[in-house]
Structures are given as C-alpha cells and as structure tokens.
Amino acid sequence: MGSIGSSFFDIGHLDALASKQTPVHRVDPRVKVLTTIIFIVVVVSFNKYDPARLAPFVIYPMAIMAVGRIPLSYIVKKLLIASPFVLFVALFNPILDRNPAVELGLFSISGGFLSFMSIMAKYVLTVSAGLVLIACTGFDAICSVLTGMGVPGVFTIQLLFVYRYIFVLGEEAARMARARALRSFGDRGMGIGVYGSMLGQLLLRTMDRAQRIHLAMMCRGFDGEIRRIEPPRMRWSDWIFLGGWTGLFTLLRLYDFPAWLGRELGKLL
Amino acid sequence: MSHHIVEVKELTYKYPDGTPALNGVSFRITHGESVALVGANGAGKSTLLLHLNGFLTPQTGSVRIGDMPLTKKTLKHVRQTVGMVFQDPDDQLFLPRVYDDVAFGPTNLGLPPDEVKQRVMNALALVGGAHLKDRPPYRLSAGEKRAVSIATVMAMSPSILVMDEPTSNLDPKARRQLIHLLSKFEHTKIIATHDMDMVLDLCSRAIVLRKGEIAADGTVRDILNNRDLLDASGLEKPLSLQGCPICGVPPAG
Numbered sequence: 001m002g003s004i005g006s007s008f009f010d011i012g013h014l015d016a017l018a019s020k021q022t023p024v025h026r027v028d029p030r031v032k033v034l035t036t037i038i039f040i041v042v043v044v045s046f047n048k049y050d051p052a053r054l055a056p057f058v059i060y061p062m063a064i065m066a067v068g069r070i071p072l073s074y075i076v077k078k079l080l081i082a083s084p085f086v087l088f089v090a091l092f093n094p095i096l097d098r099n100p101a102v103e104l105g106l107f108s109i110s111g112g113f114l115s116f117m118s119i120m121a122k123y124v125l126t127v128s129a130g131l132v133l134i135a136c137t138g139f140d141a142i143c144s145v146l147t148g149m150g151v152p153g154v155f156t157i158q159l160l161f162v163y164r165y166i167f168v169l170g171e172e173a174a175r176m177a178r179a180r181a182l183r184s185f186g187d188r189g190m191g192i193g194v195y196g197s198m199l200g201q202l203l204l205r206t207m208d209r210a211q212r213i214h215l216a217m218m219c220r221g222f223d224g225e226i227r228r229i230e231p232p233r234m235r236w237s238d239w240i241f242l243g244g245w246t247g248l249f250t251l252l253r254l255y256d257f258p259a260w261l262g263r264e265l266g267k268l269l
Numbered sequence: 270m271s272h273h274i275v276e277v278k279e280l281t282y283k284y285p286d287g288t289p290a291l292n293g294v295s296f297r298i299t300h301g302e303s304v305a306l307v308g309a310n311g312a313g314k315s316t317l318l319l320h321l322n323g324f325l326t327p328q329t330g331s332v333r334i335g336d337m338p339l340t341k342k343t344l345k346h347v348r349q350t351v352g353m354v355f356q357d358p359d360d361q362l363f364l365p366r367v368y369d370d371v372a373f374g375p376t377n378l379g380l381p382p383d384e385v386k387q388r389v390m391n392a393l394a395l396v397g398g399a400h401l402k403d404r405p406p407y408r409l410s411a412g413e414k415r416a417v418s419i420a421t422v423m424a425m426s427p428s429i430l431v432m433d434e435p436t437s438n439l440d441p442k443a444r445r446q447l448i449h450l451l452s453k454f455e456h457t458k459i460i461a462t463h464d465m466d467m468v469l470d471l472c473s474r475a476i477v478l479r480k481g482e483i484a485a486d487g488t489v490r491d492i493l494n495n496r497d498l499l500d501a502s503g504l505e506k507p508l509s510l511q512g513c514p515i516c517g518v519p520p521a522g
Contacts (some may be wrong), residue, residue: 015405019403138365139365140364140365140366140369160364160365161363163365164363164364164365164406164407165363167407168359168407209359209360212355212357212360213360213363215319215324215355215360216353216355216360216361216363217363217373218324218348219322219348219352219353219422220348220373220374220377220421220422220425221345221348221349221374221377221378221425222373222377223377226364226373
C-alpha cells in the first residue's frame, strides 16, 4: 500500500515548500491571502462565453511560482488529481449548448464549448492560486490570517487539526492496510468486507485519539480558542505587493487585453 | 511548600459499563518525592493518573492537590499545578509548529507575549530542543517528540509532573537521555511505567497497583527485592538487579 503512504508524504512536501526563504515567502501572510481572494473573485467574475480574457491571469500563479521557487510539476500534479471532478461538471456544456457563438471562417465554435473552456480555465487559475498560496505561506499562517479576518474559530481550528492529524491518520490507515496485505498474500484477502471493518476500526481509533487530544488540550488551559501571537506590522513591500497585483487584476478586468493584442497583431500582419 | 502535595483518599472508580477500575486507593505524596506507579496492564494506573488532573472526578473518595481539593472550581488551578505528559506525544503536540505548541499553555494562562516567548525558549532549552522550534511536530523523531511534549508542560511551570510511560517507544540512547533529563527536575514526580530499570534510576518510592488496589507502597529498594510481590503484580525485577546470565556475577548491592 505504497500509494496511501506516498500521497501523504506529498502533503508534507507542501510544508517543506512553505518553509523556503524567498521574497514571496517573506510577504505578510495577510497580504497573500487577501491578494489570492481578490484574484479568485476577479477570475470568477468573467462572463462564461469569454475564456480568452482569462488567459493573461495566468501571470499571477506563474510569477509567484517562479519567485517562490515552487516546482510547476508539483502544482500541475495536484491540479490533475482534482481535474476529473471539474471535467465532469463542465462536460455537458458542449453537448447541451450548441448555439454557434463565434464564427471563424468555415468553423464555428459553440457557446457550450466556450463555457466549457471557461470553466476549465477558471478551475486551473483559482485552484493553482490557492495551491501556490499554501506552498508559499504555510497552512498554519493561513489559518491564523483567516481567524484574524473574522472567520469563526470553529472552522479555522478544524482546518488546523485536519491538517495536523491527516498524517497521523494516514499512517494509521497505511499500517492497517499493510497488515492486511501481508496476510492476504497478494490475493483479495477476505474480500471487500474486510475493508468495512477496517474503516470502522479506523473511526474508533480516531475517536479515541480525538478524546486524548482533547484531554491534552484541556490540560493546558484550552477554552475553545487558539490564541496566536500578534503578527508583525506590514512593511512597505507588503503594500506594494498588494497594490501592484490588485492594480493589475483591475486593469485586466476592465480592459480586454487579449482582444487588443489580437488587433495590434492583425495590424502588423 | 505545601502546594506540591498530592493526596488521594479512598478513591474508587467504576467504568460506565460497571467494570471496577479503582477500589479504595489512598496515598500521600509530599514535596519533591519521585514516585513510580507500577502494575500490570489494566491494573488501574492510567485511570488513577486521569484523576490527578481532574479528567475523571472521584466517584467516592477525594483527591487533594496542594492545599485544595479537586473540584470543578479549582480545576484550572490544579491543571496548572499538575503537568501531565501523555504516553503518545502525537496526542500532546497538536499544532503545526513546535514553538506554537509549547506556547499554547502559557498563552492560555493569559501571560503577556514577552513572558510567553521567554518561557517557551526556556522550556525548549531545558529539554535540549531549542533548535526544533520551527519544525512541524510530525517530522520529529520519537525522542524529539517526547522532549518537546515535556517542554509543553514545563512551559507552564507546574509543581508536580505526572508522566504516563515516558520511556515507551524510545531507543536506548533517547531513553537514557530522558532519564538523565528527568533526574535533573526537582518537581514532585509521579511516573506510571513498566520500565523497572528507570524506576530504579529515578524513583525513591514505588506504589504497586494490582486490580485497582494498592498492593504495596514503599521504598523502591524494598519493593523491587520482593520477588513474590513482583510476581503477583505482573512485574519483574529490574535487569540491573538480576544476576548476569553470562558471567554469573550477582548484581552489586
């Protein structure tokens, strides 16, 4: 059962990326979270028949990846894992919506196809922006920013704990799977039924552990709130980061840059 | 200093399903004592420890920590006085960074940020883990995890340390370092364990639990030399007190 183990190791890789020291990593987490939220809102706000206008936005995740030394292959892999879900959501658009939207000489592109492209582009942009954010900020910093922004503590604590204990849970699951595999001799073991009781077992162990963790927290004065140390003040470079990107997003939202580029190129030709 | 005293009187506890876990346990531990709590699996050690910190409330009998009885009102104070180190460090280290985890207790006590920082660094330095402060806990070795989980408790400056199996899952070297570390603490210590050699190294007094009752309470030397008692309680003489199987030399002392 190498697959469970290795995919959890992969999450650990995200953490290793977050501890790098680059100019992007040093930007205040609040600024990065805010910029990412603005980015996502702007990207999502585009008309569904207009996928071309989304193209320039790729510059944001790309720039962060380049400066933050985050390997492209890592982000692409993560995008591929979730892509089937999005693909199925968007799949029926080209089939159901067959009205020609754009005429290109002999060819015509249906509105459905455009909206399909639009959904996929929005998916790639928003999710990669999120992944890049985590990879250059670290999950705990993001959680404390969210708390600071007024997200209820219940949610951020849950997120924090999921992130912390997914490794422990994964290890436990991997151990059980290994124990099963070792005694089933490459066969199907005792069939699918065994997985049912393994899952139940895992649930019980998880509940036990949750109780022990709660005890440990009570022991140290936990009262429903995880207090964090005050974050440092914003530096001028943080403001430039925020202002620069927000400005660029606004420009790209207001002006149809790809169309302008197309016209200029047309003139040249 | 009276607030280092732990006094348990006629404590009984039955699990919700009716299984008796403790049956009339009484003892008194005074300031600076280092006491081993030994007994077979299921003898009631963990249940007893859970009472010392107020996770379980006595069904009959009482627990006194320092000058006050353990009640709902004194719970907060008691938990600050009694530092509890759990058996599995993964249960104790729940934040994504070692520093935050050690700071968790002091921050909850409402200490000012400077004081918190001071305490965290002191506690980490004490267990020799200052260099671990920015690491995620799940990336540490078992020995480092144990050291850090002790630091999380020490950061709250408890007067009494309660530990459940501190040497379990450690390699011999890490175990030795831990014993060395614990021997330097001047706190009142209560250590539940199966590691009889550690008992010999660290403790002056031992309480033997058998089926929820105290089978013996005395000096470590007396108890560890009482073969019948050890046998009946699912225990064994420490290896260092047994004769050498190869050269046949009887142990010193």
